[in-house]
Amino acid sequence: MSSTAAEGTLPLPADGSARSRVSSDGALLDLRAVPPARHAWRTLLRRPTFLVGAGFVVFWVAAAVLWKPLGFDPLGPTGLPLEGPSGAHPFGTDNLGRDMFARVLAGAQPTLEVAPLATLVATAFGTALGLVAGYFRGVVDDVLMRSFDVLYAFPQIISVLLVASAFGHSLLTLVIAIAIFFTPIIARTVRSAVLVETNHQYVEAARLQGERPTWILAREILPNILPVVVVEATIRLAYAIFVSAGLSFLGLGAQPPSPDWGLVVSQNRIFVQNAWWCAAFPALGIATLVVSVNLIADNLRDVTSR
Amino acid sequence: MTPALQVEDLSISYAASGPVVKGLSFAIAPGESYGLVGESGCGKTTVAMAVARYLPAAGRITDGRLTVAGRDVYDLDREELRTLRSSAMAMVYQEPGRALNPTMRVGRQIGEVFELAGLNGDVVRAEVERTLRRVGFHEPAGVAVRYPHELSGGQQQRVVIAMALAVRPALLILDEPTTGLDARVQAGVLALIDELRGELDAGVLLISHNLPLIAAHCDRVGILYAGELVEEGDAREVVAQPTHPYTQGLVRSLPSIDESKGLRRLESIPGSVASAAAVQTGCTFAPRCELATERCRQVAPELLPFSPEGGQVRAVSCHRAGSALPAARPLAPSLHEVSPDGDPLLRVQGLTKRYGPVTAASAVDLDIRPGEVLGLVGESGSGKTTLGRCIAGLTSYEGEIAFTGAGAVQMVFQSPDASLNPRRTVRAVLGRAIKQLGGDTSVEALAAQVGLGEALLDRLPRELSGGQKQRVAIARAFAGPVSLVVCDEPVSALDVSVQAKILDLLHDLQVDRGVSYLFVSHDLAVIRRLADRIGVMYRGELVEIGAADDVFAGPRHPYTEAILRASIDDPRAGRGSTADEAPSAAPAEEIAPDPVGCAFAGSCPQAIAGVCAVQAPPWREPAVGHTIRCHLPVPELPIRSTPSPRGPA
Structure with missing residues (x-):
């Protein structure tokens, strides 16, 4: 920010911190007040990007749950090999004559099993470790943070290959591998949020009151960093979808004949020149889901960080 | 003579909370210092923002006119406004650290002001040094190459003031300029502003919640309550002899260093400003006023001239102007006698x-x-x-x-x-x-x-x-x-x-x-x-x-x-009581103390050369239980005749 006589001496109006409260007007501060949860929801529902993201996510979740009851068959041949999109096969067929529309719908299921589960596990561990590191500081913090650094030092793919060879190629392997590598990232974010919170004297007041650390962490600090955790988890979910698709593409996750998107893209990539539809539609599935979850995360962050 | 600032019948409204300033009028002459006092939520900062046309998007001027040095601030196009802001007015806020660019050396930041005015090269450097010297830095060249974080809070505020005054503005707006600074630093900053105001003949709008400060540094004062001016007059007189019940309450709420423990209750204004929003008819202060009558609740008072006994004419907006609040209640006396010899807790x-x-x-x-x-x-x-x-x-x-x-x-x-x-x-x-x-x-x-x-x-x-x-x-x-x-x-x-x-x-x-x-x-x-x-x-x-x-x-x-x-002492003692006798108030550039000697030796006006800075001071005991850690013998320790204790107001 460059400064001139007038502009240089003009910071934004008071930030609502304790000291500036002395000088600033109540009216200004009221505009700054944190909206309650209900208000946050209403604000979200008025944001078009959130609605678009949520729409796609709902669609794919419905696909993952309903493809079987609706009678789609992703495994058996229902047409000629490598047929282009048509009324009977909206997304065409693959080299074995399987309906790509059914395969893409069904492919949402493994993705939506692996990514949320891995994110959930990573969020649980990451939040717990972040809380502990941020609150106790000192040796605990150092040991945790430095071991995370070591974990970061390995290229992710190599590490996942390691995990995969240890646990075999399966969806469970994916869950474990992704969870292990997301835990430190979430822990770091949570830790820095905890550091901010512990600067507030209500934490010291709780200590003076003789509260145990577990109570302080769970009842005083956690509720206040929950928005950070939710936003971070959503961002991680998008990455998890991306990573799980990538790992399946490499053959480390779902195995044939699974309709998993990453695997399908990998298997059909050789046909892309004559039959673009067999790789393009599963890729589109990955893209829409990742972008949608990211849109939701962005909106959540905007609404909760005000 | 064109006033530095003229506010005429100004009303400002926020989308969310309705009107915050209502029919406000006042003027500041060149070289005059005007204090605007009120509690949080009274609209002080909104007024300051409106003068510079910096109101947040939700704020709207619903009525009135603002004129700075003869120019209507709201009748200017973008370019004219920029010129006015950069040449005719300057603002200084609380928290100087945030007004300065942390990545820029102080000298460069001040230099920009002059570059904007068309100067360049060595001329700018010379002007920067002259400006820094004027705000009390003895080594301007050394200060100019520092970054803001290398300066103390008081030094930062002096740099901000240096920038503000570099263009010789007609109007200087100070919004809580010393809140958050230590008393000794505050005294230095305010003395500097007083001095420069005289030198530049600029009008000063000093916004503060601190009545004693206003009384000591302003010519006139306006008391703002819920966006309305309730009392206006000579700063010293208004604070020494308040006539509006709100002003009286504010003055009474102040603790005084001349008043020993437990003399009287401080509480003087019941309720909070929020109650003003509910007022439909009558005086906005009536719900909190101990003197309010039926008339106060029915008819809104107007700002009218009022002559208090033995004082100049001032403007007061009150049906009962001049009536004194009921005497303050005494505090409950301490029942637990502290025994000086008992075991300590x-x-x-x-x-x-x-x-x-x-x-x-x-x-x-x-x-x-x-x-x-x-x-x-x-x-x-x-x-x-x-x-x-x-x-x-x-x-x-x-x-x-x-x-x-x-x-x-x-x-x-x-x-x-x-x-x-x-x-x-x-x-x-x-x-x-x-x-x-x-x-x-x-x-x-x-x-x-x-x-x-x-x-x-x-x-x-x-x-x-x-x-x-x-x-x-x-x-x-x-x-x-x-x-x-x-x-x-x-x-x-x-x-x-x-x-x-x-x-x-x-x-x-x-x-x-x-x-x-x-x-x-x-x-x-x-x-x-x-x-x-x-x-x-x-x-x-x-x-x-x-x-x-x-x-x-x-x-x-x-x-x-x-x-x-x-x-700043008891406001009722009047202006100048402290300013006159605060010679070395600003602890300008303090030297790191010798770990053995007295930590205060560097700033102490009575330091004994060759002793205080190098030897650990002994404990002196002028009275039983009263100990002082100083090299000076007891008879040479400072003693000031404090004003006679004042009874309950």
Whole structure:
């Protein structure tokens, strides 16, 4: 920010911190007040990007749950090999004559099993470790943070290959591998949020009151960093979808004949020149889901960080 | 002569909260200093923003005119406005650190102002040095190459003022320019502004919540209540002899350093500004006014000339202008006699706290007796808060702290916002505190003790005012059996009228429960209010401790003398009482003290060359229980005849 006589001496109006409260007007501060949860929801529902993201996510979740009851068959041949999109096969067929529309719908299921589960596990561990590191500081913090650094030092793919060879190629392997590598990232974010919170004297007041650390962490600090955790988890979910698709593409996750998107893209990539539809539609599935979850995360962050 | 600023019938409204400024009119002549006073939410800052046309998007001027140096601010196009802002007016805010670009050397930032005016090269450098010299830097070349973070708060504010005055503005707007600065630094900054104003013939709009400050540094004052001017006149006279009930209440709410413990209640204005929003007819202050009559509630008063006895004509908006508020009620006398010889409740010996290479507290010895209030005073960085935190057990330390009282040491913190969990209701906070601290009271009864109604119990902190939050924090400290409460600047973030109520509450609770306080504050008048004994800290060392009356009567430590002089005195004593006699008030560029010698030697006007800076000072004892750590023999220690104590107003 460059400064001139007038502009240089003009910071934004008071930030609502304790000291500036002395000088600033109540009216200004009221505009700054944190909206309650209900208000946050209403604000979200008025944001078009959130609605678009949520729409796609709902669609794919419905696909993952309903493809079987609706009678789609992703495994058996229902047409000629490598047929282009048509009324009977909206997304065409693959080299074995399987309906790509059914395969893409069904492919949402493994993705939506692996990514949320891995994110959930990573969020649980990451939040717990972040809380502990941020609150106790000192040796605990150092040991945790430095071991995370070591974990970061390995290229992710190599590490996942390691995990995969240890646990075999399966969806469970994916869950474990992704969870292990997301835990430190979430822990770091949570830790820095905890550091901010512990600067507030209500934490010291709780200590003076003789509260145990577990109570302080769970009842005083956690509720206040929950928005950070939710936003971070959503961002991680998008990455998890991306990573799980990538790992399946490499053959480390779902195995044939699974309709998993990453695997399908990998298997059909050789046909892309004559039959673009067999790789393009599963890729589109990955893209829409990742972008949608990211849109939701962005909106959540905007609404909760005000 | 064109006024520097003319405000005519100004009304401003916010989309969310409705009108915040209503029909405001005042003018500032060139070279005149005008103070605008009011509590939070009265519209002061909104006015300042409107003058510079910096209102937030939600704010709208619904009526009136603003003229700066003869030009209507709202009748300018973008380019004209930019020219006006950069040449005719300048603004200085609280928190100078945020007004300066942290990545730019100070000299460059000031230089830009001159470059904008068309100068360049060596001329700019020379102008920058001249400007820095004018705001009191003796080595301008050395300062110009520093970054803002390498300067102290007071130095930063002087740089901001240097930038503001570089263009010789017709109008200088100062919004709480010294709030958050230490008293000695504040005195220096304000003296500088006074001096430059005369030199440049600029009009000054000084916005503050601090009445004594306005009385000492302004020609005229306007008292703002809920966006309306309720009283306007000669600053010294209005503060010395207020006629509007609101002004009277504000003046009465101020603690005074000439008023020893427990003389009178400070609480003078019931309720809060919020009640003004509900007023449909009549005077907006009527719901809080002890003098209000039926007429006040029906007919809105107008701002009319009024001549108080023996004073100049001023404008007052009150049907009962000049009627005095009923006499203040006396405070409950302290029932628990503090015995000077009894065993101490708390004994601190050789307490030292280091943060890496920095020593925040060094070899502090002190006692607190049962039922006693020990006031601890010092500037920021003096270690007073650190000492409080060590005593509360919140941080590790070297040395010994022996505590013999019941229950744990409790603490009341400075920031009412940070000291309550934003997600827990008042009921949850107090209920848990009672359980944890082993209290035998109910949440309702505890809340009632601190003046919180049951309607507030299910609210979250953000739904409470600053004063209410601080009451919750106080209630939490008193939830169980407690014998010592550390109060760390508990009122410094609050408005005067709220501060008065909280100080009264703390006094009542102390008398009622017979607890001891360690009361930490930078404000001598606040300390004087509550303390039986006073300890003075400077750079981590306790330099003086003794009975409050002894410390105020003197002899005292030269440092105590310095902060006493710098703290703006009783406004009723009038303007100039402090400005005249604050010669070396600004501790400009302090030298790091020798670890062995007296820490204050570098700034001490009475320092003995070759002794103070290199030898550890001995303890002097001018009276029993009053000790001063200084090389000066007792007869040479500063002693100032304090004005005669004033009875209850």
